[in-house]
Amino acid sequence: MQRYTKTAMLLHWLIALLIIAAFGLGLIMTDIPGLTPTKLKYYSWHKWLGVTVLALAALRLLWRKANVPPPHPASMAAWQKMAADGMHVVLYILMFAVPLSGYFYTLSAGIPVVxxxxxxxxxxxxxxxxxxxxxxxxxxxxxxxxxxxxxxxxLAALKHHFIDRDGVLRRMLP
Known part of the structure; x- marks a missing residue:
């Protein structure tokens, strides 16, 4: 079984954790009523997470272009391979689009990002x-x-691991 490189794994899991943290923080901060010091602090942290995701996504994209990922298992149906490839494209687009949209939203409010x-x-x-x-x-x-x-x-990764048992998830686990 071919695996992703250690760098690819590190970037994958680090970006995943940062996206989850930014999402959770976004939900929390927008539910805080008024303009409080805590809310302002959370907004700053949310922006920092977004900028970090954007930078790491750029690094990850460069790494992926220079390091071919392992092929899909031969047992995978053609439609699943296309769906997996399509989902990766969507995720890469969103790793750039979400932080950039937040950045431009902040600038439109007249607030610089520090x-x-x-x-x-x-x-x-x-x-x-x-x-x-x-x-x-x-x-x-x-x-x-x-x-x-x-x-x-x-969910697709878990399906491959527990139902298909085809090693797809293990390729990305450290």
Whole structure:
């Protein structure tokens, strides 16, 4: 059984954990009423997680282009191979689209993103109160799409492990 490289595994699981953390934090912070110090702190952490996911996704994409992933098992049906490949494309698109939509939503509100409280990211657009609700909705829709895609991906991996027993999940386990 061919496996993913250790670097691919590290990036996969690290990005997965960060996406889950950002999603959970996003749910918590948006439920806090008013504008409190805790809410502001959570928003900062959420943005930092998003920027980190974006950077690691770029690194992961470069790694994947330079390191061919293991082939699908021969026992896998052609439609499952196409679905798996399609889901990977969707996940990569969302790993970029979700953080970028959040970034532009923040900029539309006139708030710069200061990574880890140390480095201000470039301000690529001026505050835009008309665009702000649109970008907020785009970020929300993309985030829910990401949650659905991650859940489907995880369920498919578990199906391969417990039902098909074809080693698909073990290829990505350290």
């Amino acid at each position: 990574y880890l409280g140390l480095f201000q990211l470039p301000v690529l657009m001026a505050a835009n109160p008309e665009l702000k609700p649109v970008l907020k909705e785009v970020h929300y829709i993309l985030t829910m799409g990401m949650a659905a895609a991650v859940l489907a991906h995880a």
